[in-house]
Amino acid sequence: MNAILGILFHSLGGASSGSWYMPYNLVRKWRWEIYWIVGGLFSWMIMPYIATVLTSPGWQDILSKTDASTIRLTYILGVLWGIGGLTYGLGIRYLGMSLGNSVLLGITSLVGSLGLPILRNIGNLGEILPAGDSFSDMLSTTSGRIIIFGILVLMVGIVLCGKAGLMKDKELANVKEGVNSEFKLTTGLIIAVISGILSAFFSFGIDAGKEMGEAVREIAVSNNFAFVSDGKYLFENNIIFLVILWGGLTTNIIWSVALILKNRTGRDFIDTKTPLVKNYLFCALAGTTWFLQFFFYGMGETKIGNGASSWILHMSTIILTANFWGFWRKEWAGVSGKTKATIYWGIGLILLSVIIMGIAKTDFVN
Numbered sequence: 001m002n003a004i005l006g007i008l009f010h011s012l013g014g015a016s017s018g019s020w021y022m023p024y025n026l027v028r029k030w031r032w033e034i035y036w037i038v039g040g041l042f043s044w045m046i047m048p049y050i051a052t053v054l055t056s057p058g059w060q061d062i063l064s065k066t067d068a069s070t071i072r073l074t075y076i077l078g079v080l081w082g083i084g085g086l087t088y089g090l091g092i093r094y095l096g097m098s099l100g101n102s103v104l105l106g107i108t109s110l111v112g113s114l115g116l117p118i119l120r121n122i123g124n125l126g127e128i129l130p131a132g133d134s135f136s137d138m139l140s141t142t143s144g145r146i147i148i149f150g151i152l153v154l155m156v157g158i159v160l161c162g163k164a165g166l167m168k169d170k171e172l173a174n175v176k177e178g179v180n181s182e183f184k185l186t187t188g189l190i191i192a193v194i195s196g197i198l199s200a201f202f203s204f205g206i207d208a209g210k211e212m213g214e215a216v217r218e219i220a221v222s223n224n225f226a227f228v229s230d231g232k233y234l235f236e237n238n239i240i241f242l243v244i245l246w247g248g249l250t251t252n253i254i255w256s257v258a259l260i261l262k263n264r265t266g267r268d269f270i271d272t273k274t275p276l277v278k279n280y281l282f283c284a285l286a287g288t289t290w291f292l293q294f295f296f297y298g299m300g301e302t303k304i305g306n307g308a309s310s311w312i313l314h315m316s317t318i319i320l321t322a323n324f325w326g327f328w329r330k331e332w333a334g335v336s337g338k339t340k341a342t343i344y345w346g347i348g349l350i351l352l353s354v355i356i357m358g359i360a361k362t363d364f365v366n
Helices: 002-019 022-026 032-055 059-065 068-095 097-119 135-139 142-172 185-199 201-208 210-222 238-263 276-304 308-328 337-360
Strands: none
Touching: 002 276, 002 308, 002 337, 022 276, 032 238, 032 276, 059 210, 059 238, 068 097, 068 185, 068 201, 068 210, 068 238, 097 135, 097 142, 097 185, 097 201, 097 308, 135 142, 142 308, 142 337, 185 201, 201 210, 201 238, 210 238, 238 276, 276 308, 308 337
């Protein structure tokens, strides 16, 4: 049952992550940096604060009593994750949507799921890194080996989706504009590698802030709170997200303010010639939907842990949701049967990886 609930929560989180940008398409006459920071305030400050206040008992005392080094590390990982998010768009710009998303999501999936386990096997790093399974630990258990197999299946699926995207771009290329006039393979790959690695730091931040989540859990369990099951509290991770997202907020505010000053776009916030009320509402919806990805991720993590399986389930459902919106918007209309078969195989393997992760976490395997 825990595995099923974990997959459900991670699927809801992935669906939120794959859908959150849609409301931004309805924002009118605002420059990017304006709607980005307005939505971001909901993503990285308002919603995390509300979630923490409502679900994390004693959160203020916990933050004040938590070792400063723990909060500092969690925050710094959030800052680095924020940089990964900002450079994501630049990687897409130089590589294109299909190749860019495949490379970025593939790297993020791989680093977020296996980065820490591999590092824990190197020298004395395991003593200073957040506690958890090492890669050798994963190889020594049936569950761990199944998870590694699921990661390999996901990688193949992502590669096929990327290949299908390149085939589609070639088939549907506008002769006048070309497939991607800004295509720069070397530059794009360098940026994509950096962004993909840093985007995985959110997963590392969760491990780094476990002390705070455990303190919330202890209070919830000892006071017989609702949503406590098998010694875990469904919302124990929200306080960790609060600190990680402080880091993401810092990165994005600095960048957005710099763009606002450079482009002199600050008047957009109050320009009555724009649909202000609708713009603020759509930005709030986008930001709230974005936060829900990690709200549900935290719930899924309490059911199956924050190891490789949780991160892969999260990334898989993001990719599946993004492809759903692509089909809904008829982005694959008019392509050849071979291209459609390639994207279907890619999506099928991604779905298979989700099933494999679920099997790895069943009581039968463990």
